[in-house]
Amino acid sequence: MSIWHQRWNENRIGFHRLEANPTLDEHWSSLALQNSAKVLVPLCGKSLDMHWLHEQGHTVVGIELVEKAVKQFFEDASASAVVDKKPTGTKYSTESIHIYHADFFEVQPDEAPFDAWYDRAALVALPSSMRQAYVEQLCNLTSKGSQGLMVTFDYPQNEMQGPPFALPDSEVESLFSKHFQVLRIQWSDLLEEEQRDLSRCSLSVFVLTRR
Numbered sequence: 001m002s003i004w005h006q007r008w009n010e011n012r013i014g015f016h017r018l019e020a021n022p023t024l025d026e027h028w029s030s031l032a033l034q035n036s037a038k039v040l041v042p043l044c045g046k047s048l049d050m051h052w053l054h055e056q057g058h059t060v061v062g063i064e065l066v067e068k069a070v071k072q073f074f075e076d077a078s079a080s081a082v083v084d085k086k087p088t089g090t091k092y093s094t095e096s097i098h099i100y101h102a103d104f105f106e107v108q109p110d111e112a113p114f115d116a117w118y119d120r121a122a123l124v125a126l127p128s129s130m131r132q133a134y135v136e137q138l139c140n141l142t143s144k145g146s147q148g149l150m151v152t153f154d155y156p157q158n159e160m161q162g163p164p165f166a167l168p169d170s171e172v173e174s175l176f177s178k179h180f181q182v183l184r185i186q187w188s189d190l191l192e193e194e195q196r197d198l199s200r201c202s203l204s205v206f207v208l209t210r211r
C-alpha cells in the first residue's frame with residue numbers, strides 16, 4: 001500500500017482545503033486561455049479547485065491514485081458520476097468534471113492533449129527522484145502552447161520531512177526549461193504568515209508555457 005493510500009485511509013489529509021485556492025482568483029487569468037480550454041489537474045485529491053476551474057467554463061480532468069479521494073470528491077458535491085473502466089484507470093465523470101482513478105505516470109486520458117494544467121501540491125508531493133518523470137508525463141499530455149499554473153514550496157529539506165518536499169525555484173527552472181518557458185509570478189515568505197518551525201519557508205507561483 002502506498003503512503004497515499006495509507007494517508008487517505010487514516011484521513012490524514014491536512015493538504016485538503018475547504019475553499020478554492022486563492023492563487024486561482026489571483027493568477028489563473030494570467031494564462032491566456034479560452035473558457036472552453038481543457039484543463040488537467042495532476043494528483044488532484046478531492047480538491048475544490050476543480051469546481052472553481054469548472055465554473056470558469058473549462059472541461060476539468062483530474063488524475064488521482066486513491067479511489068477513496070475520487071469517490072469523496074463526487075459525494076461531497078452530491079453528484080453521481082458515471083464510472084467507466086479504461087485500460088489505464090477508471091474514469092469517473094459528470095458533465096464537465098472527469099477524474100481518473102489512475103497513476104499519473106501511466107494514465108492516458110481520452111481528453112489529452114490538454115490546453116492547460118494546474119498544479120497545487122502535486123509536484124511538491126513527489127520526492128525529487130520522481131520529478132523528471134512528472135515533467136515528461138506533463139509533456140506527453142499537453143499540447144504545444146499550453147500553459148500551466150504551478151504553486152511550489154521551498155524550505156531547508158533537512159528541517160522537515162516531506163511531503164510537501166522542498167522545491168527550490170532553481171530546480172523548477174532546470175526541470176522545466178527544456179520544454180517550457182518558465183515565469184515566476186509570485187514569491188511569498190511563508191514564515192511571516194504561518195510561523196512554521198523552519199528557519200526559512202517560501203511559496204512561489206509559476207506560469208509555464210509549453211514550447
Ligand SMILES: C[S@@+](CC[C@H](N)C(=O)[O-])C[C@H]1O[C@@H](n2cnc3c(N)ncnc32)[C@H](O)[C@@H]1O
Pocket residue numbers: 004005015016017042043044045046047063064065066069102103104105120121122125163
Ligand atoms: C498533497 S495531495 C494534493 C491533492 C490536491 N492537489 C490538493 O491540492 O488538495 C497529493 C495527492 O496526489 C495523489 N497521488 C500521489 N501519487 C500519485 C500518482 N502517482 N498518481 C496520481 N495521484 C497521486 C495522492 O493520493 C494525493 O491525493
